[in-house]
Amino acid sequence: MWTFGFLTSIKQFTSTERCDIISNVKKRLLATIAICLTAASAFPSAMNVYALSSRAADGGYPADFTQTQTFEALSDFAVGGEDGYAFADGNNLYVIDDGVRMSYRMATAVTAVDYADGEFYYSVAGNPSFVYLLPESQQLLPGNVSEHVMQSLEPRFSHGDYSYNLSGGKIIIWDGNESVITLEGPFSNLKLYGDDLYAIKDNKLSKITDKAEELDSKIYDYTDYSPSADVKSAEAKEILKEYSSSPKLVTLTGNSHMTPVDLDDVAGENFVPSGDTRPTVEGENALLLCKTDKVAVISIRGDAYILNPDCVKDYIGTSGITETADGRQASVKVSDGHIYALPYISAATVLEGANLTGGEHITVESKLTSGQFEYGGFYKISTPDGKTGYVPVGYVSEFNFSENPPEKIDDPSPQNEDMIKTVALVLVVVALVLVAVGYLAYVGTSDKKKKNKKRKDEQENEEDKS
Numbered sequence: 125m126w127t128f129g130f131l132t133s134i135k136q137f138t139s140t141e142r143c144d145i146i147s148n149v150k151k152r153l154l155a156t157i158a159i160c161l162t163a164a165s166a167f168p169s170a171m172n173v174y175a176l177s178s179r180a181a182d183g184g185y186p187a188d189f190t191q192t193q194t195f196e197a198l199s200d201f202a203v204g205g206e207d208g209y210a211f212a213d214g215n216n217l218y219v220i221d222d223g224v225r226m227s228y229r230m231a232t233a234v235t236a237v238d239y240a241d242g243e244f245y246y247s248v249a250g251n252p253s254f255v256y257l258l259p260e261s262q263q264l265l266p267g268n269v270s271e272h273v274m275q276s277l278e279p280r281f282s283h284g285d286y287s288y289n290l291s292g293g294k295i296i297i298w299d300g301n302e303s304v305i306t307l308e309g310p311f312s313n314l315k316l317y318g319d320d321l322y323a324i325k326d327n328k329l330s331k332i333t334d335k336a337e338e339l340d341s342k343i344y345d346y347t348d349y350s351p352s353a354d355v356k357s358a359e360a361k362e363i364l365k366e367y368s369s370s371p372k373l374v375t376l377t378g379n380s381h382m383t384p385v386d387l388d389d390v391a392g393e394n395f396v397p398s399g400d401t402r403p404t405v406e407g408e409n410a411l412l413l414c415k416t417d418k419v420a421v422i423s424i425r426g427d428a429y430i431l432n433p434d435c436v437k438d439y440i441g442t443s444g445i446t447e448t449a450d451g452r453q454a455s456v457k458v459s460d461g462h463i464y465a466l467p468y469i470s471a472a473t474v475l476e477g478a479n480l481t482g483g484e485h486i487t488v489e490s491k492l493t494s495g496q497f498e499y500g501g502f503y504k505i506s507t508p509d510g511k512t513g514y515v516p517v518g519y520v521s522e523f524n525f526s527e528n529p530p531e532k533i534d535d536p537s538p539q540n541e542d543m544i545k546t547v548a549l550v551l552v553v554v555a556l557v558l559v560a561v562g563y564l565a566y567v568g569t570s571d572k573k574k575k576n577k578k579r580k581d582e583q584e585n586e587e588d589k590s
Contacts, residue, residue, distance in 0.1 A: 183356030183394075184418030185432045189381055189401070193218060193225065193344040198327045202239040203317035209329070209343055210237045210244045210258070217246055219258070225346035228262050238274045239317065245272045277313055283321055288332060290314045295323065297334060307336045349401040352383040355419055355430055357395045363414045364421065364472045367465045367513055371411065373444030373496060374422065375437045378406030382422075382431035387470035395419075395430050404435055409444060411496040412436065413466055413473070423468050426498040444496075450488040450503070456480045457521045463513035467492055467502035478511045480519065488520060 195213040202210040208221025212234035219226040232249040237258075239245070244258040255274055259267040281288045289296045293310030311323040314332070321332040328344075331337050364387075376382075384399040410422035410429075420433040445467075463478035464470075480486075486505045492514070493501040499516035506512045 182418065183354065185355050185383075185420075185430055186351050187380065187432045187434060189347050189349055189351065190223075190345055191225075191348045192341075193220060193346060195327045198324055198329075199234070200237050200313055201315070201322065201324065201329055202237040202244055203315075203320075203322060203329075204239040204242075204244060205318060207239070207242060207244075210239065210246075211329075212237045212246070217258070219244060220343065220346050223345060223347050225348070226261070228258070228265060230265075236274050238272065240272060243272075245270055245274065247274060275315055277315065279314065281314065281316060281321060283316065286334065288314065288321060290323070295332060295336070297332075305334060307332070311336075349381075349383070352381075352401050352430075353394060353397055355383075355395050356393060357390060358393065359416050360395075360414045360419055360421055361390055361472060363416065365465050365474065365476060367475060369512075370443070371445060371466055371492070373409050373439040373494065374412045374420075375439055376404045376406070376408045376410060376422075376431075377435045377437060378404055380404045380432060380435040382429040382435075385421075385428050385430050387421075387428045387468075387472040390472045404431065409439065409496065410436075411466075411468065411494070413468055423496060425496055426468075428468075428470065445492055445494045447504075448491045448493075450490050452488050454486055454488050455521045456482055456484040456486060456519060458482060458519050461515065461519055463505065463507070463511055463515060464502075465513055467494075467497055467514045469499070469516065475511065475513045478507075478513055480507075480515070486520070491517065 193211070195211060198211060198213050200212040204210065204219075204221075208219055208224075211218045211220070215230045215233055217228040217230065217234045217237065219228075230248050234246055235249050235252050236247045237244060238255075245255050246258055247253075247255055255270045255272050256267040257270045257272070259265060279290045285299060287298045287300070289298070290311060293312070295307040295309065295311050295314070297305040297307065309325060311325050311330070314321065314323045316322075323330055323332055325336065325338075329339050331339055380403070381401050382404050383395075383397050383401040385395045386398040389396040408424070410424045412420070413423055413428070414421040415433050415436060417433060419430050420436045422429050422431065422436065458480070459482045461480040462474045463480060464473045465475050466473045484507070486507055489504040489506055489512070491501060491503055499518060501517050502514045503517055503520050504512070505515055505520070
């Protein structure tokens with residue numbers, strides 16, 4: 125209604141002015157509609173293409189997180205040099221840059237993509253005349269409408285010493301003389317970026333020189349860490365609660381990855397990532413908590429990680445853990461606590477039914493220390509009811525106790541003569557001390573009286589003279 129009223133009110137203008145106003149209004153309406161339609165596409169893509177073989181479908185930790193992007197119907201592309209490549213595939217638009225992929229899902233098919241001055245641009249079906257600046261993420265779609273003019277798909281290019289003609293799906297290259305080279309296709313979308321010509325062939329991108337040269341296949345590779353959240357924990361959770369009498373360190377291999385996990389959150393079917401997946405470091409040491417044929421669980425200075433079991437190697441040399449025998453009797457000095465199956469504190473490593481209370485008597489079997497341990501090390505302990513496991517050293521009193529206090533034995537032939545002599549001697553010493561104190565008091569008092577009497581006599585003599 126607003127549009128109709130507005131258009132009616134402009135009859136007073138000249139026909140040229142009316143045409144300009146109507147044209148501007150239509151453009152604004154189309155732009156608004158285009159933005160709304162594209163905005164409706166801002167929902168997570170359900171069409172992401174994964175190489176399922178490396179997604180650890182069996183619930184294990186993948187050996188490699190590299191995925192290779194494939195296309196169902198590659199319709200256009202843009203080459204951004206150091207900013208990567210953009211690919212239009214149906215309703216999907218992908219930007220792959222140095223192993224990182226950004227995925228966009230549109231409500232309608234992406235009809236064109238382009239690159240200029242550090243930015244990617246795109247258009248969609250239904251509104252091909254509108255060009256949008258590609259935003260940084262799916263959530264910011266559709267992006268701003270741009271004045272950028274998309275690169276036209278020219279059938280002919282003169283480039284360097286050659287001319288290139290795209291005809292009937294073939295590219296005919298002519299050097300200006302008599303030499304003609306024909307590249308069999310079918311090719312499409314012949315485009316120039318920088319100093320290079322590119323075209324689409326067989327759902328891939330080809331660089332065109334004096335012959336068709338397919339680009340390095342690595343431009344389609346990207347890293348996807350999402351499978352790290354699909355690693356099953358069931359078998360590992362059971363092993364983590366089993367007492368290990370000989371914990372050990374392991375060494376990690378390089379060229380792999382590991383994911384930090386929260387071992388206090390073990391209620392679900394999967395391990396719960398607690399941070400970003402990162403590459404492993406060749407030769408780095410860790411405390412082995414658990415290892416199955418699908419996943420290894422390790423601790424590096426108190427932080428727990430999961431990784432592929434093939435990336436865990438035996439520690440070179442000794443176990444890397446120093447164990448010192450003890451054997452003393454001690455008591456628990458925390459009000460309550462747990463005994464752990466491993467020298468690592470978490471809900472996943474608590475021994476079933478092995479709780480401690482303050483003052484409880486325990487046997488300290490040995491002390492374990494390592495650079496990978498927190499809390500100053502661990503004691504291997506045993507309880508009177510037969511439980512054996514690990515507790516931090518801070519759980520245990522440093523004082524020994526005896527289960528049975530020493531038994532009192534009377535002297536069968538007591539001798540009292542020495543005791544009587546000692547008492548008599550003490551009384552004599554006390555009497556002498558009292559006499560000495562009395563004498564000192566008497567001497568002090570006597571001197572004071574003499575001084576006072578002398579002073580009084582002097583005062584009386586002065587009064588008589590006066």
